[in-house]
Every structure is written in structure tokens, then in C-alpha cells.
Amino acid sequence: MKQTLYNFSVLNNDYEEVPLSRYKGRVLLILNTNSDDIYYEEFKTLEYLYKKYQPFGLEILAFPSNKFSEGMILEDQDLKEDFDRKYDIDFQVMKKIQLDKDNTHPLFRYLTESKNRIFKNEIKRAFTMFLISREGRIVKRFNSKRSLDELENSIQKYIEG
Template sequence: MGENNTSVYEFEPTNIDGEVTPLQKYEGKVLLIVNTASECGFTPQYEGLQNIYEKYNDQGFEVLGFPANNFGGQEPGSDEEIKQFCNVNYDVGFPLFSKISVKGEDQHPLFKYLTTASNPDFTGEIKWNFEKFLIGKDGELVHRFRSDTKPESDEILKAIETSLDS
């Protein structure tokens, strides 16, 4: 565990409109937290993320996108530019947050927790854009997926459905 953080509900990141957003507001929901980027080979995954968000949202599922410029300079824009890009290109309806750092010395505390929390898959640094962290209804990390696991893959869909049913 990271610095005594026991769930994602303890974090209060800023959303893409500049408002502090306690993750406590998502308590009891299943969350897929993703570090995103606008100029990445995986950027088309925004479409898949939006599709699964629409598919499961009314069952208590949220996708939370955290733009980050840690990998290959693939998220150079401002929050406003990122928001516009996501709306225009992918009609993103799920919550987006203010651009943060997901690794290194300035790593956001939420991602420090996510990369160190125990889970059945793996821990350690994020390797690239669009890694995915599945959070159960109790706010704890259930599964972690690397960038190349597509949002609509059987692996992720099964994990979401299992978490929603639990």
C-alpha cells in the first residue's frame, strides 16, 4: 500500500474544468481509471472507453480519464485543448480530469496509490498511455491492464461485469 491510502476515495483530483472532485462521489460504483493521451497510437481507445461507459454506466460503472504527458510528449495540450479534442473526435461523455503526471518525481498521489496497490495482475510503474485500473465498489484496485488491452476486450468486459455483480 502507498502512504496509508486504502482506497481511491481518499483522493481529490481536479477535473478538466478546474474543479476539485473528491473520488468519494463515486463510492459504490465500479471505476475504470485510465491515463490518456491525445496523440498516441492507443488514442483510438477513447472510442472503446466511451462505448463501455455507455454500455455499463446505468449499472453503476464510470470511466475516469486522466490525461498525462509522461510518454513521448503525446499529451502536449492544455486542459481546454484536451477537452475539445475528446469532444470533437470521440464524443467523450465520461469524466475527464486535469492533466497530471502518472510517473516520476511529480507523480500524482492517486497514481502512486494505483501503481503500488496490491492486485492479482502486477504493480509498478505505468509503461505507456492508456493503462487501465479497474476499481471495485469498495474503492480498491481489482485489476490492472496494460495499454494494449483494448477497452472492449473480453478480459476487461468480464472483469467489469464480475465487479458490477459483486
């Protein structure tokens, strides 16, 4: 059977299994992150986009990782509380994952080993984002230096179909 995004299950920060098939028909923004305060504006941008587009089918799944922050030592439930306290976000913060070259989480391995060459390479920074269409296709990859307009225009394009 061909591997698709919807074949994966992930854990939320309460260690509950979340099948990605739950998001069929929705536009997904999947990203890696950490809880460093320097990302305050990034979280505010994502929360703005989530509140604006969630009623029209957007879901955001944030996967914390220690790869880009030596300071993130909190475990999953404490990390969620830390994110909520610092950033007041409503989108999903999942269980912390590994992104090391030899130990990358299977979902992120799938996202970065896409047959489409523009997505194919290692994640090198926090806030690398993958936009997924309603059909489960990886349609865009954003690095941490993208603009709000670029991100919002792409989300809007796939929300509207």
C-alpha cells in the same frame, strides 16, 4: 488513518475539485491517456463500455499525461474539447497529470504502490487502467494490450457483484 481511494480528490479539466468519495458504490475504471490519434479505437472501446455499463454503476475517469506523447501540448480545457471533437466521449476527462517517476500524481502513486504485488510498478504506457470495485478496492490492472473481451468481462463481473 489508513489511506483509501476515497480519501483522494482530483481536479477535473475545469479545475474543480472532485472527491473520489463521490464514486462510493460505483465501479471505477481509472486510466492514464493522451490525445494521440493512434488511440482512436481505445477511446471508442471505452465509450462503448461506458454507455453500456454506466446505467449499472460504471464510471470512467481518464487522466491525460504528456509522459507518453511529446505532441500533447494542449492545456486542460482545450484538451477536453480536443477529446470531445476527436472521440465524442461522455466519460470524465480530468485535469492533465504528471506520471514521471519522481513526480507521479498522488492518486497514481497510490494505485501503483498497492500492497498487492500485481499492481505494483511504474506506469510504462498510455492506457494503463485500474479497475476499482464498488468497495473501493483495486481489483485489476490492465495494460494497453488487453482485449476488449478481457476488459468487458472484468467490468461485468464487478458490476454484477
